[in-house]
Amino acid sequence: MVAVFNKELLSWYLITVKLREAVESGVATTSTSSAELPGQNQELLQNQQQKPSESIEIVIRDDAENCEEADNRADSEWVISIKEKIDQARQDDADSSWEKLCIYRIPHYLREGDDKAYVPQIVSIGPYHHGKRRLRQMDRHKWRALNHVLKRTNHNIKLYLDAVAELEERARTCYEGLISLSSNEFIEMMVLDGCFVLELFRGVAEGFKRLGYPRNDPIFAMRGSMHSIQRDMIMLENQLPLFILDRLLGIQLGNPDQRGLVSKLALHFFDPLMPTDEPLTKSDRNKLESSLGYTTTSFDPLSDQGGLHCLDVFRRSLLRRGPQPEPRIWIKKWSHGNRVADKRRQQLIHCVTELNEAGIKFKKRKTDRFWDIKFNNGVLQIPRLLVHDGTKSLFLNLIALEQCHLDCGNEITSYVVFMDNLINSHEDVGYLHYCGILEHWLGNDAVVADLFNRLCQEVVFDINDSYLSPLSEDVNRYYNHRWNTWRASLTHNYFSSPWAFLSVAAAVVLLLLTFAQTFYGVYGYYHPS
Known part of the structure; x- marks a missing residue:
């Protein structure tokens, strides 16, 4: 067996083989004919000698035609494969509705920071992590939740399946990429995960005992695992479309068209993850709202x-x-000064230590809006921020949502970048x-500093599109004023404590007395009495 990968080499090889066979057969035929028929004429002998050359020409022509046919066949298959790919792309554009896409897979450039912050550890919600082996243990508790819902409402499971089947196509468009689940599997997953989520929401709000769960239930009770479940359910890849939850809860309550109640229940459920716990009195809230120019909070989860x-x-x-910035546009005029991915180019403001040395004071601002930062007369007022073990995952998923969804602003990203600039060390x-x-x-403080320094490592951020950019410019302008730096240095070195103040005062008095003594000595010398 001879393996030949070059077409020309194969052709010459075949020609050589055929030539040798033809020559051998021609020689054998000639010798036989001469021995048996010595009386035949010379013309017949010449015709027999011409047969090898004719067979060679036939072999060469056949090999060339076969090679050309093989080349044409390969080119044809290549062109057909390209056309199939183009047809598939055309079909994707026709079938896909990018406007409805809202539940994204985390991009790889963001996962390089910390993949664990984006991947659920206990429970999977939705198709992205459905069926993973380490998350299957929670599936039996999902079926228990569904069983409690059916037993409490006296409903048939077909009612929920039919309701979600009407929304299947709309729900699939909310997810990125192709979902490999069949129609029945997808509907089953939506009903099972949706009822599980609603049972958790209602249990935290109304009490699990009221829903029929025992006080020692391993999942549906206020135990330590609930915090881990909350962190998993707030992740971007672990979401269900809100209209699915609205429909399922509407069927349970007998009001299929209700909206807003799921949002209210969700906020109550995720309240422990809030990054601020600043309590405000009624008078403080009224003062805050009047200073902001409105008399009521704008977010109504029931609407x-x-x-x-x-x-x-x-x-x-x-x-x-x-903050309400202008909507982002997909295609912007490129500028090396704004659209940047380099962390060194994301510097909005100096760190706390440097600002403090320049005379800028820091003060806690009384508000429950952690993003509402103010700067006035050298005082930077920042609302209180609570950092716990779920803060990192929460901020990373919020940043990922703002990075992926075009209709989102970049308010959370702007705030995190601002705090990252302020915090460089444990000091x-x-x-x-x-x-x-x-x-x-x-x-310890070093862990918190490292957390903020890692949050925006791979984030593409436009410093000119931040709601904190004007404030940062005011702070930097104050920081760059030399008089403010000198005054801060004087205050820090000579007026930082009462003893330092007394020492400076004594030195000034002694200097004045020395000056007076010198003056009178010189004056008496030139003007004696």
């Missing part, structure tokens, strides 16, 4: 706010009447904690 999923509802509740964290601005449960 139809057009929420996409629970993470989007949570983000809306954080912002409330927050910065300690000073913010001393001012009452930063509270954390993470062991």
Whole structure:
């Protein structure tokens, strides 16, 4: 067996073989004919000698035609495969509705920071992590939740399956990429996960005992695992479309068209993950609202706010009447000064230590809106921020939502980048904690500093599209004024304590007395009495 990969070499090889066979057969035929028929004429002998050359020409022509046919066949298959890919792309554009896409897979450039912050550890919700072996243990509790719903409402399971089947196509368009589940599998997953989520929401709000669960239930009770479940359910890849939850809850309550109640239940369920716990009195709230120019909070979870999923509802509740930048445009005029991915180019403001040396004071701002930062007369007022073990995953998923969804602003990203600029070391964290601005449960200040320094490592951020850019410019302008730096240095070195003040005062008095003594000595010399 000879393996030949070159077409020309194969052709010459075949020609050589055929030539040798033809020559051998021609020689044998000639010798036989001459021995048996010595009386035949010379013309017949010449015709026999011409047969090998004719067979060679036939072999060469056949081989060339076969090679050409093989080349044409390969080119044809290649062109057909390209046309099939183009047809598939055309079909994807025709079938896919990119406007409805809202539940994204985390991009790889964001996962490089910390993949664990985006991947559920206990429970899977939705198709992205459905069926994973380490998450299957929670499936039996999902079926228990569905059984409790059917037993409590006396409904047939077909009622829920039919209701979700009507929304299947719309629900599939909310997810990125092709969902490999069949129609029945997808509907079953939506009903099972949706009822499980609603049971958790209602159990936290109304009490699990009222829903029929025992007080020692391993899942449906206020135990330590509930916090881990909350962290999993707030992740971007672990979401269900809000309209699915609205439909399922409407069937349970006998009001299929209700909206907004799921949002309210979701906010109550995820309240422990809130990054601020600043309690406000009624008078403080009234003063805050009057200073902001309105008399009531704008976020009403009972109204139809057009929420996409629970993470989007949570983000809306954080912002409330927050900064309202202009909507982002997909294609912008490129500028090397704005659209940047380099962390060194994301510097909005100096760190706390440097600002403090320049005379800028830090003060806790009384508000429950953690993003509402103010700067006036050298005082930077920052609302209180609570950092716990779920803060990192929460901020990373909120940033991922703002990075992926075009209709989202970048308010959370702007705030995190701002805080990242302020915090460079554990000394910065300690000073913010001393001012009452930063509270954390993470062991030591160095862990908090490392957390903020890693949150925006791979984030593409436009510093000119931040709601904190004008404030940062005012702070930097104050920082760059030399007189402010000198005054801060004087205050820090000579007026930082009462003893230092007394020493400076004594030195000034002694200097004045020495000057007076010198003056009178010189004056008496030139003007004797």
